[in-house]
Amino acid sequence: MNREDFELTQSIEELPCESQPIGTSSAALIDTPLSQDLALFYQVAMSHPESHLFEVTLRIQNWQAKTLDLKMPVWTPGSYLVREYSRHLQDFEAFYGAETSLNWRKLGKNHWQIETQGRSEIAVCYRVFANELTVRTNHLDETHGYFNGAALFFFVPGFQQVPIRIQILPPADWVVTTALPRVGVNTFEAQNFDALVDSPFEIGQHQIHPFEVLSKPHEFAIWGRGNLEVDRIIRDTQKIIEVEAELFGGLPYDRYIFFLHLASQAFGGLEHKDSCSLIYSRLGFRTKDKYERFMQLVAHEFFHLWNVKRIRPKGLEVFDYEHENYTPSLWFSEGTTSFYDLLIPLRAGIYDAKTYLTALSREISRYLTTPGRLVQPLSESSFDAWIKLYRPDANSANSQISYYLKGEMVSLLLDLAIRIKHQNQRSLDDVMRQMWEQFGKAEVGFTKEQLKLVLEAVAGFDLTDFYDRYIDGTEELPFDEYLVGFGLRVVSNRETGVPAIGMTLRTEGGREIVKFVETDSPAQRAAIDAGDELVAIDGLRVGSGQLDERLKDYQAGDTIEVTVFHSDELKTRSLTLAPPRATQYHLEAIEHPSTLQQQNFEGWLGVSLATVH
Ligand SMILES: [Zn+2]
Numbered sequence: 001m002n003r004e005d006f007e008l009t010q011s012i013e014e015l016p017c018e019s020q021p022i023g024t025s026s027a028a029l030i031d032t033p034l035s036q037d038l039a040l041f042y043q044v045a046m047s048h049p050e051s052h053l054f055e056v057t058l059r060i061q062n063w064q065a066k067t068l069d070l071k072m073p074v075w076t077p078g079s080y081l082v083r084e085y086s087r088h089l090q091d092f093e094a095f096y097g098a099e100t101s102l103n104w105r106k107l108g109k110n111h112w113q114i115e116t117q118g119r120s121e122i123a124v125c126y127r128v129f130a131n132e133l134t135v136r137t138n139h140l141d142e143t144h145g146y147f148n149g150a151a152l153f154f155f156v157p158g159f160q161q162v163p164i165r166i167q168i169l170p171p172a173d174w175v176v177t178t179a180l181p182r183v184g185v186n187t188f189e190a191q192n193f194d195a196l197v198d199s200p201f202e203i204g205q206h207q208i209h210p211f212e213v214l215s216k217p218h219e220f221a222i223w224g225r226g227n228l229e230v231d232r233i234i235r236d237t238q239k240i241i242e243v244e245a246e247l248f249g250g251l252p253y254d255r256y257i258f259f260l261h262l263a264s265q266a267f268g269g270l271e272h273k274d275s276c277s278l279i280y281s282r283l284g285f286r287t288k289d290k291y292e293r294f295m296q297l298v299a300h301e302f303f304h305l306w307n308v309k310r311i312r313p314k315g316l317e318v319f320d321y322e323h324e325n326y327t328p329s330l331w332f333s334e335g336t337t338s339f340y341d342l343l344i345p346l347r348a349g350i351y352d353a354k355t356y357l358t359a360l361s362r363e364i365s366r367y368l369t370t371p372g373r374l375v376q377p378l379s380e381s382s383f384d385a386w387i388k389l390y391r392p393d394a395n396s397a398n399s400q401i402s403y404y405l406k407g408e409m410v411s412l413l414l415d416l417a418i419r420i421k422h423q424n425q426r427s428l429d430d431v432m433r434q435m436w437e438q439f440g441k442a443e444v445g446f447t448k449e450q451l452k453l454v455l456e457a458v459a460g461f462d463l464t465d466f467y468d469r470y471i472d473g474t475e476e477l478p479f480d481e482y483l484v485g486f487g488l489r490v491v492s493n494r495e496t497g498v499p500a501i502g503m504t505l506r507t508e509g510g511r512e513i514v515k516f517v518e519t520d521s522p523a524q525r526a527a528i529d530a531g532d533e534l535v536a537i538d539g540l541r542v543g544s545g546q547l548d549e550r551l552k553d554y555q556a557g558d559t560i561e562v563t564v565f566h567s568d569e570l571k572t573r574s575l576t577l578a579p580p581r582a583t584q585y586h587l588e589a590i591e592h593p594s595t596l597q598q599q600n601f602e603g604w605l606g607v608s609l610a611t612v613h
Contacts, residue, residue, distance in 0.1 A: 038062050038162050042153060045169040046203070050142045052131040053090075054152060058124040063116060069157050070124065072110040073321035076150035076197060078270045078308070079136040081390035082324065085151040086110040088129040088138070095123045110322065112154070128152050133263060135200075135270035135277040144204030144223050145170070146261070146277075148270075149190075149197040155321065160193040170203050177202045177221040179257050179274035194319060198272045198309075202259050209234060213241040217255045224262030226282030233285075233294075239348035240299045247429055248306050248436050256305070258298065269297050271304030292359075295350050300341035307340075307432065308333040310440040317445025328448050330382035331471070335407010336428070338363075339415070342408075346605070353605045354612045357488075360412070361586035364479065364490060367409050368585050371518055373401040378410060378471045379448070394530035398519040409477055410470055416482040416604075417466075418459045424603030430458045486601045487593035487609045492582030498548050499556040499577035503528060507544050514564070526562065526575035533565040556580065589613050 039061040044054055060068065072086040086109060094102040096119040104114040116122060130138030130147065138147040156162070167187040168176045178201045180188035190196035206223040211234050218241070220234065237258065245251050257275040262282035270277045278297055284290040308316070315327030327333075342363070346356040367373060381389070381403040388400050415428035434454045439446045446454075456463050469475040479490045502521020505512045512534040517524045534542050537550050538561050554560060556579040563572045589609055590597070601609040 036062055038156070038159055040156065040159075040162055040164045042164060042166045043169060044147070044152070044166065044201075046140055046145050046171065049140050049145065049171065052129055052140050053127045054130050054138065054140055054145065054147060055127050056125070056152060058154060060122045060124070060156070061120065063120050063122055066116055066118065068114040068116050068122060069107075070112045070114070070154035071108075071157055071322065072154050073150040073197065074110055074323070075321065075325075076136050076148055076270075077316065077319055078272075078304075079390075080325075080330070080385040082386065083136070083151075084109065088151070090127050090129065092126040093124070095125070096121060124154070133261065133266075133279070135261075135268045135279055144174070144202065144206060146200065146202050146223070146259075148200050149193075150321065153193075153196060155193045163192065164190045164196050166190065166196065168201065168203055174204050175206075175208075177206065177208065177219075177257060177259070179255065179272065197319075197321075199275065200259060200270075200272065200277050211238060213238050214245055214251055216251055216253070218257070220258045220260055222260045222262065224282055226262035226280075226285060228262070228285040233298075236295050236345075236348065236350050237298055237302075239350065240295065240302060240344055243344050243348045244299070244302055244306075247432060249433065252310065252441075253305070258301075267297070269301040271301045271309055273305055273309045276301035276304070292345065292351055292355065295345050296341045296359075299344040299348075300337055303337045303340050303344065304333075306436055306440055307337050310443055311432075311435045312439070312443065312445050314445035314447045317443070324386040326383055326386070328379035328382050329446070329451060330385055331378045331403040331407030331410065332451055334404045335378075335409075336411040336432075338404050338408040339411035339428070340432075352611075353607045356605065357587045357612055363405065363408055364587065365585040367401075367405050367477070368490075368492075369583060370397050370401055370405070372397055372399050373406060374474050374476065376400045377474055378403060378406045381406065394516060397516055406477075409479075413470070413477060413479075413482045414455060414459070414466075416486065419604055420482075420485045420600065421460055424600065426458055426460075428458075431455055434458060483587070484590065485597065486604055487590050487597035488587050488601070489590050490585050491588045493584045494580055494582040496580060496583070498551050498580055499554055499558070500579060500581040501547075501551060501562075501575070501577060505534060505547055510544065512542055512544060512547070522575040522578050523562075526573035527566075527571075528562065528564060528573055528575075529566060531567075534562070535565060535570070536563040537561070539563070551577070 041059040043057040046054055072089065074082045074084055092104070092112060094104050094114045096102060102114050102117060102122065104112055107113050114122065114124070128138060130140040133139040136148055138151050165183065165187060166180070170176060170186065176186050178188055178199050180190050180195065180199045183189045190199060202221050202223060204223060206221050209220040209222070209230055211218050220230065253274045255274065259275060259277040261279040263279055265281050266279045267281065268279045278301060280294055280297065285294060313327035313329040313333060315325050319325060342356060342359050345351055346353060376399060378401065381401055385403065389402060411428060418426050418428060431454055434457065435446065438454065452463055452467060470477060483489055500521065501523050502518040503514050503523035504516045506515040514528060514530050514532045514534060517528055517530055536542060542550055554577055556577050559574060559576045561572050561574055563570065589612060593609055598609045
């Protein structure tokens with residue numbers, strides 16, 4: 001903190017949001033010489049952090065029309081759900097001069113219109129309630145402030161390309177971190193509204209850990225307490241950055257920030273061009289598994305600075321902040337990024353090939369146990385992200401497949417197909433580089449057809465059939481067909497001997513509640529529903545975690561009596577058990593691999609196939 005910070009902090013109480021309009025002296029805060037161009041200047045104060053209210057002032061200069069429209073985004077890039085950010089806005093006021101209010105009205109849920117009375121300098125004040133701690137929302141409490149531009153700021157329709165100045169007025173001992181260039185004391189400049197939306201702010205007493213990679217400055221800005229070892233995380237992050245920079249041929253930014261929020265039982269990330277926001281369980285760094293999961297999250301969000309932030313599907317080339325932005329290609333933006341988030345830590349030496357294959361097995365297992373993979377095509381899953389992926393319900397697993405998960409699986413098959421065809425001399429890496437060169441560098445959106453052309457150019461063969469079956473169709477992915485060239489196969493646990501009932505449970509307050517009922521399963525045919533409480537099988541109570549054990553006492557084809565509470569009513573359902581079904585899959589080396597299979601494996605993962613036995 002320095003003296004200037006302190007003085008600005010003292011002026012918070014006089015901000016117009018307290019009800020006072022803007023005086024001429026505060027208008028001078030736009031300290032650059034004024035041109036005739038529209039000038040936008042935001043101030044964000046937080047005089048009572050415990051109230052969770054950000055106090056925002058927008059000053060507009062050189063406005064030329066009788067009315068001024070202001071709109072707030074309904075979603076933020078990277079998180080494909082209409083979140084209606086304006087529902088958190090309150091106390092909207094508009095002014096000109098020292099004390100004169102301007103009339104305004106709302107024309108839509110996120111749309112305010114001000115009558116300017118011919119004034120060219122206008123000030124708008126409002127507050128935004130911020131108490132949702134996720135990477136894509138706002139959070140303000142007595143310990144810090146964090147916000148995303150889409151959830152805090154208005155844009156002026158037609159003027160989204162105008163540069164915006166943002167000044168933060170924090171409590172005395174708080175500091176401000178953002179990827180935007182600093183132009184004054186806690187004052188930053190965004191070259192346009194997109195850049196503002198793409199640059200979250202962390203304000204508080206967070207830890208700042210600077211480090212360098214390839215001569216460029218990076219930092220971790222960490223809020224919250226946890227059991228992390230920062231030095232180790234930075235060392236591993238440096239390796240991840242180096243591996244990804246090598247893949248794409250350099251780092252396309254001047255400075256990069258990793259925002260990390262530590263909270264209880266949290267997981268998430270949101271990508272930006274020059275930063276990313278991560279949220280992770282504060283005590284989730286000790287065990288090997290969880291630490292590796294965190295480094296995968298780092299690898300994932302960092303990979304996005306190319307794939308989706310700069311290499312964008314056509315539907316996301318120009319953001320429409322008011323509506324859904326549809327694209328059939330999120331499987332490439334998210335799924336291919338997920339494919340790489342497992343692979344990059346392996347290449348960075350953070351874990352070994354065996355760990356990689358275990359992680360990949362887990363994903364294959366999740367995929368093959370989701371019935372919806374045979375219902376919803378991958379391109380449709382991408383397109384319908386807005387109404388489906390972010391809004392799961394009890395039927396989701398029956399009717400949908402995540403474009404993250406299937407996109408990852410399809411990327412695996414494509415990588416393997418390219419590698420086999422070209423003896424590991426080409427891979428999906430070449431596709432990424434080609435997409436970067438052709439679309440990412442210039443930020444020209446790619447169409448579904450253009451992506452296919454790039455894939456085909458690298459693969460050297462036609463992918464129409466592959467697309468028809470696995471991207472636009474719902475055919476089962478033939479893992480073994482693609483893996484066998486590398487001496488691997490997928491093995492299931494079908495032989496566990498538990499006859500299938502077709503439902504899963506969760507324990508809630510000591511009660512066994514049906515979480516999911518599979519389409520056309522014995523449970524569904526017997527009218528058992530998600531939400532039912534399982535009480536007994538053949539008149540004997542089913543205790544917590546006992547379902548599988550109890551089913552082992554029966555054979556496929558046996559009829560059992562299942563007692564449930566269905567909407568408070570005790571019901572006994574009769575059902576016939578089905579043959580055992582696989583609930584888990586894993587990758588395994590085949591018996592007696594040939595020299596070629598061993599060579600292919602080594603060319604792919606860099607170690608001998610024998611090491612993963
Ligand atoms: Zn992602």
